[in-house]
Amino acid sequence: MRAVVVGGGLAGCAAALELAARSAEVALVRAGPGATALSWGTLDVAAGSPLRRGGLPLVDPASEQPLAPGRRLVAATHANPAHPYTVLMRGRSPESEVKEAAAALDAWLAPAGLRVLGSVEQTRWLADLRGALRAADLAFTGAGEGDLASAEEIALVDVPGLAGFDARPALRMLAAELAAIGLPARPLRVVPLALPDALAALAGEPARLARRLDESEARQALRAAIERLAAPGRLLLFPPVLGLERVDRVIAWASDTAGCRVAELVGAPPLALAGHRLDRALQAALARAGVEAFAGRVSAIELEAGRAVAVRIQDPAREAGEPERLALDALVLATGRFVGGGVVERDGRLAEPLLELPLYDLAGQRVDGIRPHRLVRRDYEGEQPLFAAGVRTDARLRPLAADGAPRAANAFAAGDLLGSFDPARDRTGLGVALLSGRRAGIEAAGC
Amino acid sequence: MGRSLSVQVLVVGGGINGAGVARDLALRGVSCALVERRELGSGTSWASSGMIHGGLRYLQRDPEVTLHSCVDSGAIQRIAPHLVFRIPFLMPVFPEDPIGPELVEIGLEMYDRYQPFKNGRPHARLTREQALRLEPALSPRLDCAFTLDEWGVDAARLSAANALDAAERGAALATHSEVVELLREAGSGRVVGARVRDLLSGELLRIDADLTLNATGPWAPRLAALAGAAVRLRPAKGVHLVFERRVSNLAVYARGIDGRDMFTFPHEQNSMAGTTDDDFYGDLDRIDVTEDEVAYVMQAMERSIPSIRRHRVIHTTQGVRPTLYGFGQQEDELSRDYAVIDHARDGAPGFFTIAGGKLAAYRLMAEDACDRLCAALGVREPCRTASTPLPGGDAPLDVRALARRFRIPLAAGVRLGFRHGTRAVRVLAPCDPQPPAGAPPAPRAVCACEPVLDAELAHVARAEGLRTLGDCAFRVRLGVGACQGAGCAAQAAGLLADVLDWPPERSAAELAAFAADRWRAAAPVLGGRHLAAFEIHRHVFLGARGFTL
Numbered sequence: 001m002r003a004v005v006v007g008g009g010l011a012g013c014a015a016a017l018e019l020a021a022r023s024a025e026v027a028l029v030r031a032g033p034g035a036t037a038l039s040w041g042t043l044d045v046a047a048g049s050p051l052r053r054g055g056l057p058l059v060d061p062a063s064e065q066p067l068a069p070g071r072r073l074v075a076a077t078h079a080n081p082a083h084p085y086t087v088l089m090r091g092r093s094p095e096s097e098v099k100e101a102a103a104a105l106d107a108w109l110a111p112a113g114l115r116v117l118g119s120v121e122q123t124r125w126l127a128d129l130r131g132a133l134r135a136a137d138l139a140f141t142g143a144g145e146g147d148l149a150s151a152e153e154i155a156l157v158d159v160p161g162l163a164g165f166d167a168r169p170a171l172r173m174l175a176a177e178l179a180a181i182g183l184p185a186r187p188l189r190v191v192p193l194a195l196p197d198a199l200a201a202l203a204g205e206p207a208r209l210a211r212r213l214d215e216s217e218a219r220q221a222l223r224a225a226i227e228r229l230a231a232p233g234r235l236l237l238f239p240p241v242l243g244l245e246r247v248d249r250v251i252a253w254a255s256d257t258a259g260c261r262v263a264e265l266v267g268a269p270p271l272a273l274a275g276h277r278l279d280r281a282l283q284a285a286l287a288r289a290g291v292e293a294f295a296g297r298v299s300a301i302e303l304e305a306g307r308a309v310a311v312r313i314q315d316p317a318r319e320a321g322e323p324e325r326l327a328l329d330a331l332v333l334a335t336g337r338f339v340g341g342g343v344v345e346r347d348g349r350l351a352e353p354l355l356e357l358p359l360y361d362l363a364g365q366r367v368d369g370i371r372p373h374r375l376v377r378r379d380y381e382g383e384q385p386l387f388a389a390g391v392r393t394d395a396r397l398r399p400l401a402a403d404g405a406p407r408a409a410n411a412f413a414a415g416d417l418l419g420s421f422d423p424a425r426d427r428t429g430l431g432v433a434l435l436s437g438r439r440a441g442i443e444a445a446g447c
Numbered sequence: 448m449g450r451s452l453s454v455q456v457l458v459v460g461g462g463i464n465g466a467g468v469a470r471d472l473a474l475r476g477v478s479c480a481l482v483e484r485r486e487l488g489s490g491t492s493w494a495s496s497g498m499i500h501g502g503l504r505y506l507q508r509d510p511e512v513t514l515h516s517c518v519d520s521g522a523i524q525r526i527a528p529h530l531v532f533r534i535p536f537l538m539p540v541f542p543e544d545p546i547g548p549e550l551v552e553i554g555l556e557m558y559d560r561y562q563p564f565k566n567g568r569p570h571a572r573l574t575r576e577q578a579l580r581l582e583p584a585l586s587p588r589l590d591c592a593f594t595l596d597e598w599g600v601d602a603a604r605l606s607a608a609n610a611l612d613a614a615e616r617g618a619a620l621a622t623h624s625e626v627v628e629l630l631r632e633a634g635s636g637r638v639v640g641a642r643v644r645d646l647l648s649g650e651l652l653r654i655d656a657d658l659t660l661n662a663t664g665p666w667a668p669r670l671a672a673l674a675g676a677a678v679r680l681r682p683a684k685g686v687h688l689v690f691e692r693r694v695s696n697l698a699v700y701a702r703g704i705d706g707r708d709m710f711t712f713p714h715e716q717n718s719m720a721g722t723t724d725d726d727f728y729g730d731l732d733r734i735d736v737t738e739d740e741v742a743y744v745m746q747a748m749e750r751s752i753p754s755i756r757r758h759r760v761i762h763t764t765q766g767v768r769p770t771l772y773g774f775g776q777q778e779d780e781l782s783r784d785y786a787v788i789d790h791a792r793d794g795a796p797g798f799f800t801i802a803g804g805k806l807a808a809y810r811l812m813a814e815d816a817c818d819r820l821c822a823a824l825g826v827r828e829p830c831r832t833a834s835t836p837l838p839g840g841d842a843p844l845d846v847r848a849l850a851r852r853f854r855i856p857l858a859a860g861v862r863l864g865f866r867h868g869t870r871a872v873r874v875l876a877p878c879d880p881q882p883p884a885g886a887p888p889a890p891r892a893v894c895a896c897e898p899v900l901d902a903e904l905a906h907v908a909r910a911e912g913l914r915t916l917g918d919c920a921f922r923v924r925l926g927v928g929a930c931q932g933a934g935c936a937a938q939a940a941g942l943l944a945d946v947l948d949w950p951p952e953r954s955a956a957e958l959a960a961f962a963a964d965r966w967r968a969a970a971p972v973l974g975g976r977h978l979a980a981f982e983i984h985r986h987v988f989l990g991a992r993g994f995t996l
Binding site: 035038040129130131160161162163164165166168169170172173175176177200203204268269270337338339343344345348371372373374376378379380381384386387423424425427429 | 738888889891892895901933934937938940941942944945950951952954959962963966967970971972973974975978979981982983985986987988989990
């Protein structure tokens with residue numbers, strides 16, 4: 001049984017890894033790093049949104065207690081019956097679905113040093129680079145160690161000259177945020193980290209600084225400066241530059257050196273290396289699982305008698321040549337939305353370019369063939385039909401054609417390509433990618 | 448009760464005209480207050496083509512306008528050399544064009560006579576091959592092409608420079624402040640000042656003034672109505688498309704389907720294309736760009752530069768020209784002349800309006816208006832604005848030395864020097880690396896597109912009276928590049944909060960307002976690769992929201 005997965009973000013990788021686990025021969029085609037590589041350190045399954053309008057509820061209106069992540073997920077499916085979670089959770093327990101998915105992801109990433117930290121039973125409060133709070137229940141090694149609730153004292157580490165981060169404004173914001181959610185007051189401070197000259201020169205380029213910190217001699221040079229940050233009960237929150245490849249080692253070292261807890265702040269573009277780490281760890285997992293990787297863009301999908309039978313790949317390095325053809329028994333489309341290229345503007349109109357699938361917005365309206373700017377609304381933070389555009393599927397995640405029947409009996413869709421949800425507003429982005437990617441892989445393995 | 452102040456002249460409107468008048472008055476020793484409802488130069492000035500040109504197209508109907516604009520363009524180059532950049536134009540002639548090369552050349556020969564006033568070079572006629580070598584993106588269908596010389600300027604920054612110079616010379620400056628009432632003298636009906644509301648703090652300010660000047664551009668009729676006076680304009684909407692980067696080396700003429708001249712031209716770090724010119728009857732505070740306008744401009748550009756659609760349009764600018772009233776003419780044919788109106792004729796002595804005109808002649812218009820105001824005040828001081836440099840325009844700046852001294856990238860130094868001239872040294876002074884021991888870190892770029900350094904943000908907040916995050920788009924062009932603020936606005940909000948002591952909920956509100964501003968500017972042209980940029984934009988801005996708002 002041969003399966004082809006199109007798209008190499010979290011959704012595509014999850015599908016490929018589930019397929020490989022079921023003894024399928026799997027090929028994964030990816031054009032390049034996508035939206036997953038731009039993510040910032042949390043696995044937002046149902047992170048909730050504090051936006052006053054829209055978003056998922058964070059607090060149970062009856063008890064006024066924070067809603068546990070699993071309950072929020074249920075709320076999400078109730079709030080929007082077309083949400084991918086509604087399809088995924090039908091007849092299942094959201095908590096156990098998420099638990100199982102998080103465990104699977106953790107197992108895939110662990111050999112590369114990334115763990116999935118947190119649980120679906122309890123809300124964890126993490127701080128981001130600007131000092132804003134996130135109700136991120138699951139987070140990766142790096143930000144994941146930064147649960148604020150259990151810290152006796154919180155210290156933001158100021159790295160002088162570091163591009164993209166200012167500790168003082170972040171501290172002011174964090175103090176207000178903690179007060180706003182009613183966490184008990186605790187000391188908050190900024191502690192300056194004196195970088196040795198060799199590292200200070202890299203402060204303007206955080207990714208290079210992070211890469212140097214992967215090297216033990218660079219860490220040795222930093223030892224004295226880290227030791228000075230030590231204090232009992234303190235949680236040291238660093239900007240997200242603690243290693244490019246092995247954040248686990250850098251954090252363990254810094255924690256040992258300082259003798260207190262160490263974590264990263266949740267990143268935000270342009271300082272978001274966590275997405276890169278996640279991307280690298282996923283690629284490594286694919287290689288370990290024997291998934292064959294193809295670099296390039298799928299230019300066409302061949303259909304025969306209602307089944308997908310092959311994809312053709314345009315290798316960007318060989319523009320002139322004949323596209324490579326991969327025959328297949330099952331197909332998973334995890335091509336993303338606009339960043340990934342799963343939904344594009346073609347001749348001025350929205351389209352799904354590979355199978356010409358119809359696209360739907362939050363309200364279930366068809367939006368393919370429509371000019372993008374006609375799908376924008378004046379209120380930036382309100383519902384934007386354009387940014388909920390994606391395909392619709394049956395219960396097995398097979399994308400539907402305009403007549404409501406699956407486009408192909410053996411084609412499945414996952415991730416941001418799925419429509420009728422707006423991940424920026426409801427913060428279910430990587431959660432949908434993980435849960436739908438796994439399900440698509442499991443379904444495809446049955447073909 | 449609120450605060451109050453007393454001045455000789457109250458100037459309402461902080462666009463280029465109002466700011467130019469305030470500076471002129473300040474240089475003549477006349478006390479004045481300048482009140483702007485939003486940010487300096489954020490209205491029509493921002494939406495202009497940013498060119499101080501003579502206007503080849505006005506030569507036929509309005510040679511006076513061409514002359515004034517050319518002479519004054521020369522003056523602006525003298526007083527603000529840092530804010531001005533040369534824009535050589537290419538005018539391709541196509542086989543089907545109604546006016547052949549010979550006739551075009553006659554027009555350009557006439558225009559050449561005006562070039563010396565604005566330090567421009569005479570035109571040149573290029574063969575098809577020469578033109579294509581100079582600008583490979585040109586349509587190869589052309590017969591030949593001509594060059595002509597024009598100048599660009601950062602109009603919002605020029606407005607700010609005028610207003611800030613006025614303030615340094617004693618003028619009171621209030622941005623984000625709206626006139627809610629004109630004060631009248633009982634009996635005579637004389638306008639004796641205004642009551643002004645600070646739109647951010649809600650505070651009321653009473654300004655007593657001997658004279659009040661309405662320099663609110665297209666809003667002039669609205670303010671005049673507060674005094675029961677009439678200003679008759681024929682407001683005309685103008686739209687520009689702004690590209691991610693330079694799409695051509697030179698500015699290139701293009702022709703709309705209706706025969707109108709338009710062009711695409713390098714502007715600051717980008718290229719712009721436009722402009723439209725249509726009667727406007729809508730709400731001045733909500734000027735929307737339509738699908739038709741975007742299509743009309745792109746169609747025109749495509750004829751000169753066939754590959755234009757491959758380039759990414761990142762936002763639009765839209766504004767309304769305060770064109771003087773005329774009936775029965777095409778919008779394009781309306782005079783670009785200006786008028787200074789004494790509303791004594793409407794029973795509102797002490798109240799004046801300045802309207803119409805071109806960006807290039809702002810200084811001359813201000814001079815004329817100030818002559819009138821000074822005559823009414825009995826002030827005999829002459830105008831000095833043609834020879835007194837604007838802040839930072841007093842001497843050339845060695846950008847390379849600046850970049851070396853303060854350890855900043857040359858590209859950042861160039862842009863800093865462009866905006867601040869010799870004042871760039873003052874901007875960076877808090878980061879002076881001397882003495883070397885314990886040197887503070889080098890300034891960092893917050894906005895990578897422009898770039899804008901953290902030191903510049905701190906400077907405009909501390910020394911230039913900047914009041915909102917949104918102001919930064921106009922004052923230093925923060926967040927108006929390809930990412931539309933996704934990469935810089937949150938950090939900038941934090942830095943401003945630190946300097947201006949904003950509580951966190953204020954920073955969050957500023958950030959939300961900034962995102963909404965960029966959204967309104969980008970939504971009309973959302974498509975292609977820009978969709979991906981805004982997918983990220985939404986994740987960043989919605990994700991940046993914490994719990995304090």
